[in-house]
Amino acid sequence: MDFRNTEPAQSDTDPADPPFSPLRLGTWPTPLEPAPRLATALGLRAEDLWIKRDDLTGLAGGGNKIRKLEWTVAGALAKGAGTLVTTGAAQSNHARLTAAAGARLGLDVVLVLPGEPPAAASGNLLLDSLLGARLVWAGDVDGEGLETRARETAEELRQAGAAPAVIPFGGSSVLGARGYREAGQELLEQCPGVRHIVVALGSGGTMAGLVAAAGARQVLGVDTGARREAVAAVHEYASALTQGALAVEELRVRGDQIGAGYGTLTPQTADALSLAARCEGVVLDPVYTGRALAGLRAAVRDGDIRPGETTVLVHTGGLPGFFGHSGIQALLG
Numbered sequence: 136m137d138f139r140n141t142e143p144a145q146s147d148t149d150p151a152d153p154p155f156s157p158l159r160l161g162t163w164p165t166p167l168e169p170a171p172r173l174a175t176a177l178g179l180r181a182e183d184l185w186i187k188r189d190d191l192t193g194l195a196g197g198g199n200k201i202r203k204l205e206w207t208v209a210g211a212l213a214k215g216a217g218t219l220v221t222t223g224a225a226q227s228n229h230a231r232l233t234a235a236a237g238a239r240l241g242l243d244v245v246l247v248l249p250g251e252p253p254a255a256a257s258g259n260l261l262l263d264s265l266l267g268a269r270l271v272w273a274g275d276v277d278g279e280g281l282e283t284r285a286r287e288t289a290e291e292l293r294q295a296g297a298a299p300a301v302i303p304f305g306g307s308s309v310l311g312a313r314g315y316r317e318a319g320q321e322l323l324e325q326c327p328g329v330r331h332i333v334v335a336l337g338s339g340g341t342m343a344g345l346v347a348a349a350g351a352r353q354v355l356g357v358d359t360g361a362r363r364e365a366v367a368a369v370h371e372y373a374s375a376l377t378q379g380a381l382a383v384e385e386l387r388v389r390g391d392q393i394g395a396g397y398g399t400l401t402p403q404t405a406d407a408l409s410l411a412a413r414c415e416g417v418v419l420d421p422v423y424t425g426r427a428l429a430g431l432r433a434a435v436r437d438g439d440i441r442p443g444e445t446t447v448l449v450h451t452g453g454l455p456g457f458f459g460h461s462g463i464q465a466l467l468g
């Protein structure tokens with residue numbers, strides 16, 4: 136399955152001044168924890184490294200998508216929606232948390248996923264069903280085909296009398312990125328001297344919001360290969376949120392951790408998962424946060440991040456994806 140031809144979503148409302156407030160679905164602020172043993176293992180000083188625990192956001196397994204849903208679902212409700220429709224990979228954390236948000240708010244949720252129903256559900260898929268979402272399997276489609284299927288599903292629901300709203304791929308839009316601008320502000324209050332904020336880059340809203348809060352120089356995105364034009368998406372959302380001149384060249388993105396593609400477990404990521412678990416008792420995931428740590432490790436090796444520079448790794452969640460990943464058994468050797 137290849138999502139890389141998913142174009143950046145259009146901004147769905149005036150980002151400068153949306154006429155509604157965000158919902159509160161998560162537990163804020165999330166903790167910022169020191170990671171001294173991981174720091175020294177990476178070649179940093181013990182006091183240099185912190186982990187922003189955005190895996191501990193509260194709702195249904197947690198993760199970064201809640202902050203974006205607080206805005207995108209508020210936007211959907213403002214338009215009178217009663218049903219949320221969204222897309223993602225079969226093991227999408229965003230789809231699972233959309234299901235959870237819908238449950239919390241008493242909304243119907245329809246998840247349009249690529250491929251065919253698996254013989255046995257695991258990880259996020261298991262939670263999607265538990266949370267009461269309806270799954271629509273779109274068969275063999277690319278990213279664009281999946282978006283089309285989501286729009287068709289919404290149209291079918293509308294004709295059946297429902298009031299659907301399509302939440303964009305990964306929850307990323309100018310509106311969704313506002314949630315991560317807030318997260319960036321929260322992080323700057325917790326760690327005023329931060330020099331590097333390292334985060335996995337998927338659909339782009341998370342990195343964009345952090346850039347809007349902290350500036351492009353402070354944020355290092357590690358591309359996971361989730362979407363083609365990921366950097367353009369970050370640029371679009373961050374520019375809209377800052378109403379300023381942000382050149383795309385200013386964005387710091389590493390493309391060296393994609394390996395054989397989105398969702399594959401790379402050797403560097405497998406090493407990073409072991410390292411975080413054994414140094415700090417922190418479980419990262421094979422698709423996003425493990426790649427972020429692998430990218431951080433590579434950045435220390437090539438001198439982009441140096442000892443003495445305060446660095447925050449954003450733990451964006453993904454634990455259910457760990458249990459849903461078919462290659463994870465390889466970690467046990």
Ligand SMILES: *Cc1c(COP(=O)(O)O)cnc(C)c1O
Pocket residue numbers: 198199200228229305307335336337338339340341342420423424451452453
């Ligand atoms: C979606 C996701 C990301 C990437 O966030 P984007 O806003 O899509 O770039 C990172 N980590 C986890 C665990 C995710 O589920």
